[in-house]
Structures are given as C-alpha cells and as structure tokens.
Amino acid sequence: MEIPRPQTGGRFVRRIADRLAGAPENASRVWEGIQLARHQERPYTLDYIARLCTDFEELHGDRLFGDDPALVCGIGRYHDEPVAIIGQQKGRDTHERTYRNFGMPSPEGYRKAMRVMALAERLEIPLVTLIDTPGAFPGAGAEQRGQGSAISHSIRTMSRLRVPTVAVIIGEGSSGGALAIGVADRVLMLENATYSVISPEGAAAILWRDAGKARLAAAAFRPTAANCYRWGVVDAVVPEPKGGAHRDPDEAARLVDGYLTRALRELRALPSGERRRLRAERFRRLGPFREIPPDAAALAAGRGEPTSARSDLPNA
Amino acid sequence: MEIPRPQTGGRFVRRIADRLAGAPENASRVWEGIQLARHQERPYTLDYIARLCTDFEELHGDRLFGDDPALVCGIGRYHDEPVAIIGQQKGRDTHERTYRNFGMPSPEGYRKAMRVMALAERLEIPLVTLIDTPGAFPGAGAEQRGQGSAISHSIRTMSRLRVPTVAVIIGEGSSGGALAIGVADRVLMLENATYSVISPEGAAAILWRDAGKARLAAAAFRPTAANCYRWGVVDAVVPEPKGGAHRDPDEAARLVDGYLTRALRELRALPSGERRRLRAERFRRLGPFREIPPDAAALAAGRGEPTSARSDLPNA
Amino acid sequence: MNRVNVSIDRLRQLAHRAEHRPARIPADERSCPRCESHYSAEEMRRNFRVCPACGHHFPAGAHDRLDQLAGPGGWTELWPGLRAADPLGFYDLKAYSDRAQDAEAQTGLGEAIVCAELEVRGRPAVAAIMDFAFMGGSMGAVVGEKLARACDHAAGRALPLLIVTASGGARMQEGVLALMQMAKSVIALDGLAEAGQPVIVVLAHPTTGGVWASFASLGDVIYAEPGALIAFSGPRVIEQTTREKLAPDFGKAELQLHNGQVDAVVDRREMPERIARVLGILHRPQRQQPPGAPGPVQWAQEGAGRAARAAQSIPGLSRRLVDRIRPGHDGDGS
C-alpha cells in the first residue's frame, strides 16, 4: 500500500526543493549552508514568536526540578487562534548565550515541553515547535537527571498527541535534542536550515578522529533541506529571503507564516485520532533498507548449529 | 440521588465497625490504638507483600531524579494474577529506619509510584496500595523538587486509573503523604490503624502550641478505623488478630487477604470506565457541610456595596 | 420565614460588623513592614494592597481580590450559603463551631473561599478565591465543595476557572475529612480538564500544606505573588524535623520559579492584565457539549440538588450537621 505523500507546501515548495536537489552538492556548498544555519544574526525562536504571534505567554518550569531557558515554551495567539509553541532558543550575545546554554536543553527543558504538550492536548490547541539546537546539553548533571529518558519520553509524548502538530526546523537541528520536539504531523524546514544526526564537528571527531574535518563530515552528511525533503524527513522546504533569513527576519517570518498556516489548515481538517495514526505511519516509513531472500539470509546469518547442542548452559 | 454504599466487607465488617463505634472513645483508648498502629513489631508493607504474593519484583526509580526507599513499588503475583503494589515502608531497626527515612516519602517516591500506576494501567493489572506513613518527608530538598506537586499529581494519576484499585491502611496514615496513594475504588483499614489529616504530635504543636499534648489531639481527631468507617472515609474495617497485628503477622496478612480478594473480585466485575466514575463520586461525597438559605447567606456574606462604586480601581 | 428567626439577631450582628469593618485592614498593616512607609487604608486599597514604595505585598481578602480582578464590572458570588459542619465535634482550645462563627464575624465571610462569576477585563470566568483571614485559609469540606461546584459550573458554562490560594493547608478541625478534600478538589479539577477549560492558579502568601499539595499545584498556568511562601511543609516543621537550617528565601515564590514549580512571579497590580492576556490567548468561540453527554454538568446539577435537599432539612441556621455519611439519616426534619 502506497501512502500518498502529504501535499503541504504545494507545487512551489516542490519546485524549490527540486531546484536545490538538482544543484551539485560539494563540500563547500554544504558548508556555506551550515554557516547560514548558524549565522548569529539568523532569527531565533523568540524572533519568530514575536513576529508570528499577536500575544504570547511564556510558561516556565517542569514542576519537577527546574526551569530551562534553553527551551522556550508557551501559549500564543496565532491568526486569532490559540497555539502552543515550543522551541530551543540560542543566544545572540555572550551573556544570553550562557543564559540559554547555547540552545542546548537540559532534561528540565524537555520535561517542561512535555508539560506544555499535555496542556495543548487537554485544551485541544495545535502545537508548533521551532527546532534550533546543536543538540541536547552534554553535562554530568543532565545525565544524572536522565537526559536520555527526558528525550525518549518527549518523543513518545509528542507522537501520542491528537492535536495538530507542526515542527519547523529554523536553524540547526542536531541529534536527539532536536528530534525530541520534532515528531510532528508536518515537518517544515527552512531553505538554509540543517537537520542531522550529529553536528559536523561531532561527526568529524568520531568518524575522522579529527574535529577539524567538519567540512568533510558536512559533505558526507549533506544535512540540507533539499536532501531532507528528498529523503522524506521533512514535508516542505520553506524558502528564505535572498541571502538567508538573517537578511530579512520579517520576510523570513512571513514565509514561515504562510507554510505554517497552510499546514495547520490541512491538519485541522483531519479527525483527531487520524492525526495520531498518520503521524505514526509517517515516521515508521522513514529509513530505507534492503531485504535479501530468506535462504541467503539464513546462510549469511551463520546459524548452522542446532541450539539443542547448547544444553550444557547453566540455565538448562 | 442516593448512591448506595459499597458493600465491601460484608455484614461481618459492619458488625465489627458497629461494635467498635459503640465503644466509648476516650483519650486513652484512642491513644492506645495509636500506639498499636505505630508498634515497631507491627507488620509493614514488605511483610504483607511477602505473605500475600507468591512472587514479587520490586521496581526502582522515578526515571527523573532518584529512587526512594521509603516508598516500595513493584509487581507481584497475587492469587495467580498479576497485581501492582505500592506502599510506604518503615524500618524496624535504626539502620533500616534511616534507610527508609521512617517511611516518609520524598517526591521521587511519589513519582516512582506514578510510574508504576501508569504501568498497571497500561498492562491492565489491578493496583493495591498499602498505607503506612507519618507523612511525606518535610525537607528542604524535597520542597525544592516539588513535594507538593508530586503529591497532587499522584492523587490525580491514581484518581484517573481505569484498573481496579484498593488501598489498605495498614498502620499510620497521616497527611497528604498517605492520601497520595489512597485515592482508590475501595479503601480498607486495619482495626488498629489510624488515618488522619496530621499526626497527633503535629496537631498538638499547632493547635495547642505544645507537642506534648499529642494525647489530647488524638482524642480530638479520633483517627480510628471505626470513625473513619462511620465518616465514609473507609469502606471496610479489617479485623486484626487479638492484641493487634504484631501478635500474629501471618494471621493479620490472612485477614487482609480475605478482604482484599473480595474487594478485587467486586471491582473486576465492573466495566473499567465505571470504576473511574464511581471512584470520583466516592471521593466527591466525602465531607459534610451545611447550606443556609440564600437570603440569610447574602446577609452573612456582608456584600452590600454596589461594585460599580469601585470604578476608581486602576484596572477600571 | 420562621425558619431563620432563631438566629436573626446573630445575622444582624454579622451584617453590622461587615458594614463597619474598616475595609478589613487591621491598623498595624498600614505601615509597611519592609520599608516602614505609611499609607491610608484607601491608598492601600487603590494600590491593590501593595506598598507603592517598595512593592511589598500585604495580605488581601477574597473580596478585595474579586474587586481587583473584576474591576467596575463587579462580581456575583456563587453559593454564599455553604457553611462548615462539625463532624468531629472538634474542640482544641476552643470549639470548632465557635471558631468558625467567630471567623465569620471577624471576616464577614461564610468560609475560607469565595466563589464568583466575573469578567477579568472583558474575559468571563469563574473565580474561587481563598482568604487567609478565615481560619488561616484552611480547607475543610466547604472549601472542597465550593471548588467542586466551581469546576462543574465552569465546565457547564464553558468558562475558565481562576483560583487564588492563601492557605495553611487542610483544616485540622475537620480531621481526616479535611484530608479527603485534597482528593475531592483534584478530582473536580480533572472534570474541568476533561471539559477542555483552562485553570489559572495564583498562589498568594502563604500557600502551604494540603492546598499546595492538591489543586493549587495543578493549574495549567500557575502564577505566584512576589514573596509568597509556597511549600508543602512549613519552615518551622522542616527545621524541627530535620534540624536543617533553612535559607531565608526558603519556599519563596522567586525560588519556586527557579525550582520549576511556578510559571511566573507576577505583581498583584499586574495580575488582572496578565490573567486577561492568558484568557485572551486561549479564547475560542464557545464549544457546544453534545446533548445528553455525561459530563461534569451532571455533577453540578446533582450537587446542587443534593445541597438544596440538605438545606431544606436544616432548621434555620442551627449548626446541625447534615450527616451525609450515614444514609437514611437526613436531619431531624421540623
């Protein structure tokens, strides 16, 4: 059964995506894109919220342990309807960067996010997430307080929602720290944003054993919007103003607004149980693999010995 | 509409309760009961679990911050059916008392309990709670990590369950720290157990401004099983072996077993949505009040001034 | 009206006191404990009982707060006739029944909570406001019942619920039945939750014990007033039990914000604006409940019916207990 691709974004986006996809991808092109995604004048979560919402009330605290300024959560008025918003927030100057922990959330951030997801579910208001993070915070305290379980529970909570959910990758989307708020009905991605399993620096340190090989890693990962669209990871690519979103944040927000409105309109038309089911299907489809014939597989798996030969094991 | 009293416990229990209720209550009688409820040889949660379950697996950790030995949670095999069990655990010797924090749970305890409640709900297995605590732990760290919200969320989580739930007050049931695991379909109470809004010592310190007046406070609260039954707070009084449960823990467990089995059998017969609804009704009925005629009330409320006279307030 | 003539004098007395109370501000409170500025009662009232010089938040009564929130539109009290029973015949240094009566005389309130319908800057809502002056804002069966009715009322009319808390916790004089109000209030709030209406809680000084550990910590949005003590166990209990030396800001609103327990610390003077903003964000055209759907509305009707029957069975204002615990016992009749 072929499940039809969601049509969010329409012809225009697909045109953009195809144009980008057609362009030759070399290391330096991809690297330039990454620099745009990280540009310090690029609009951040709060910049979009200020432009998209006529009113916004930030909510604080996970009701468990603390409040995490790296993950902004709240409720806002969007096109005269309530909406819940969750997004990582980077900082522009040194002080804010420290305060926002460079947009790297701690477990408290994801737990606050889950609280706001539950709120959205209960009040039946759509959820919009804005993804912009180098990853979840790698710190001893964060580990101690269950960074892994915070992320997994956030993924689960978001995947279970019955309200319409849209994720927008506005800048850098790296690792589980990004995906934790990315399990949405529709995933949109800005033209110059990146979405990747790990930052290029991280990958280079591990795969090339040399963090300096980040450009090479970037070229290998090709974490661009065009590729993410081709792979089915995102449903639409949102064009940016010429030269990048930082050249004209208002126009960037206007463009996001258009795609977001369209996505929410489509999603509102679906019955609520249906959204959850389709979302599950969407994510279960992702990731290609091969399947070889069973007899060949059995050989390849190397299982010749009858298991009964192992009856000398102590749990026999 | 008169909602019929649940019949758990049957005629025998009501007889017991009536016998006890008929007895004159004086300070020293009530005080003796409290001493029995706190007797250090009295069977604790783990003593009951060992006798009621043929197999028990303790679960640890709230997946958030830590594990709390003051609140024991796990799954057990009870009459050849799975059951989830949650109960405060006091300690018998100094070492264990310290380890168990005298049966005073921290937020982590209640959050572990909520995890196990969710597990019971998901796997559709009944939940049994065993209440025995002087109260939730009063500590700066516990407050910092949201002792209040841990208790309120535990109450909410338990009240929402669709599986059969039975709470048994086996010893001391004091304050919100006890109620946090007490919002059950059926609440049973051992003959010499106590259930109260605060410990007698705490009440004496506040009301009489003298912690030494605990006997007086006990007499005023009358936190006995008979009274709790009369007030509708518990559904059945479980008789104890002569002289108290500590005289014959095996027999005490056998008596608990009988009542518990009967309660679970009754509850299993109900449709699952019905349990939640009846549980809500049960707790909403508790607590008598008076209602005086509206005109008299209006006078007593002292609202004469027209509120429009207040238009000088800044939010006008 | 011969049913009420027994205690009509008492009522007159109460009404008289209520009219002549000095806007309920004790004289000593007019001087700010923090900056020692002095203000007239009227200045205090106009400034929402916040010190204009240093921002210190003085205690505020339920009626003051309703006036502040509702502004010129005013408010209509709901269920003013609920009064405490005395199921335990409780006596500490004084009989509970006398205590409750004295509290009523002193505060002009029937109980530690006042429910009302109002509009906050044009946003309609149901409000449940606690008053610390009435027996330390303690939660007994009446507080539980009024909260439950407020939830049902809000659910039935598709209105949001505003709660302001100021409480030492459960009302000890009602014993274990007061403890049960924690469950009752949480369950009632959950009914409103199912109706999809938001609950905004404002924590005033102090919010402790069983109130903090039940409905107060379950608001969708939780604001705290500056300097409010928010804790399950009070500082004295903690110091006595654990011999910890607590920091001076223990449990204060500002620290609880840091601890992730509240959404914001909001100055009382900005509270109506802030609440109206949230209600505005969450506002939607009123949703229709499917006809005949079993919902919290039935609760409200049932509850009201029960209460009406109970009220009829009470001769006048006698403090005879409506013993709803023992079926078949329905008062003495008359």
Added chain:
Amino acid sequence: MNRVNVSIDRLRQLAHRAEHRPARIPADERSCPRCESHYSAEEMRRNFRVCPACGHHFPAGAHDRLDQLAGPGGWTELWPGLRAADPLGFYDLKAYSDRAQDAEAQTGLGEAIVCAELEVRGRPAVAAIMDFAFMGGSMGAVVGEKLARACDHAAGRALPLLIVTASGGARMQEGVLALMQMAKSVIALDGLAEAGQPVIVVLAHPTTGGVWASFASLGDVIYAEPGALIAFSGPRVIEQTTREKLAPDFGKAELQLHNGQVDAVVDRREMPERIARVLGILHRPQRQQPPGAPGPVQWAQEGAGRAARAAQSIPGLSRRLVDRIRPGHDGDGS
C-alpha cells in the same frame, strides 16, 4: 535460484567464517581485564561470558545472549534477511557499504540487532538483541525496522518483548535517517503498549546516544548489567564540551540505579531467571483481540508485504538501494 548466484561465493565465504569463528571471543578477551584471571573460551561461554572470579561482564554477542536466554529450547530468528541500504552514499575513511559488509563478515550477523522468538524458562517472548560488535551496535534503518516488526509481532501474538541493548547510538553513516529511527522505535513500542504487552529492557555495556534516548529508556522494566555505561552523551564528549572532570563511575549502571534510571542492576548469569520471574508475574491467559480491530498487527502485515515486494525487486545480493523515499522508483527490475 539464479537470482542469488552473483554473490554465492561471497555467501559461502561468510558461512565458512561463521562456522569457524572461535565462538566470537577475540583471544585477548579471555584474560579478565579486572582480575587478570585466565579462562578458556568454553569456560567463558558456560559462565555467560562473566569472569567467574570477579564478576566482570565481558561483551556478549547477540547469538550468545539468545542462547543464554533461551537455553536448550533454542530460538528462531525473525527477519534475518534485512540489510542496511546506503541512502547517503556515505563515505568517511571507508565506504559505508564496505563497512557494513565487513561487519557482517566479522560478526556473522546481518545487522546490529537480532530478533527471535524464544522461551525464557518456559515463558514465550519475542526478543530483540543488539550486538555491539556490528558497527558499535549503531541504530540505522534496519535496527529501527526490526524493532518495529518485533513490536508488531509481539502485539499480534500477545507476547512480551525482551530487548537487550548495546549501542553507541544512532548510525552516523545513515545520517538524519538514522536519527528518525529514534522516533520509529518509540512509536513502534507505543503500539505494543496499546496492546497491553510488557517490554523488558536489559541495558548492556555500553548503551548510549540515540538508543538510550529512545526505546532503551522506555521499558516497563529496565535492568542493567553491572558496570554498563548508560548515558546520552559519552564521558569524552562531556569532558570536551563542559571541561567537567567526571567521576570514574559516571553513567555506570550502579549510579544510574541511584539516579532512578533503572530498576535493578542484575548479573547476567541471573538474567534469565529474573526475566522469567517478571514474565511469570505478569502472565495471563492470552487475551483475544476483537476480530477486525485496527491494531498494530496490520502494521506487521503491511510492513512484511512492503518488505517482500522490496525484496523481489532486488537482483541478488547487490547492494542496490530500495529507495522507498521516491515513490515510483522501484529498483532496476531484472
């Protein structure tokens, strides 16, 4: 069978290696790194690859673990034919396709996870066992798909699911599509949750990154092997990023028990007993699914159907990508 003759030599080669591998214990592991005792490979195997002297847990392969859990009853592998695609045409120091092929040759495994049906001391279950030896136990699309099928299979047969993890996290060579497997596995697990079947997770050394931050931390019961490193970020990353000096027991199973992240630290030799106990406690007569109920079972059938169609379009064992991303592109045919 001319469809497979292209690479039959390669298969023979693999099969030969698999038969002659020395029970998959590298020579240097036979000497305990903690207490320096020496053991024969056979002794090690009989002792579940745990040092009999000091209890040190050596790495164990997926097949070893299946043998340990299943005992003499044996186990039947599920979906052995799934192989990684190379959607990015990824190349670091080596091409991904070569890496995967080498891993298969070295380990005798088709992927970093092996799924099987088995009985643990008489308790039937579906097992999904990761193997760190296959590319660091990393999670790519095949791990995600096998986990999803295992969940569906368990739900359809009303069987519990056992998972053993040993993984460095998401498989970087599959880029952002590997990241998506975190969502896929969590969603699949949730389908099983709705079917009311328990999930037991055993965390082996190491369980880190995207595996710990997805299905591994969502078991109903989570056991950890002694000394296993359990973390989202590894110690090196943390030390480099924050310049914190980590304690030597950072992220270790024993500390994670203290942190409330796992239910118990269980010796591998006791694991079958312990798991069987939990399965025994939770055992119930098999529940019937209402006929025609839309459930996870349909997932399984759909998935299998898709996979079968995909497999048909692949000529032999060539590493041509089943590009399920671009609809309409269904391989080259033959």
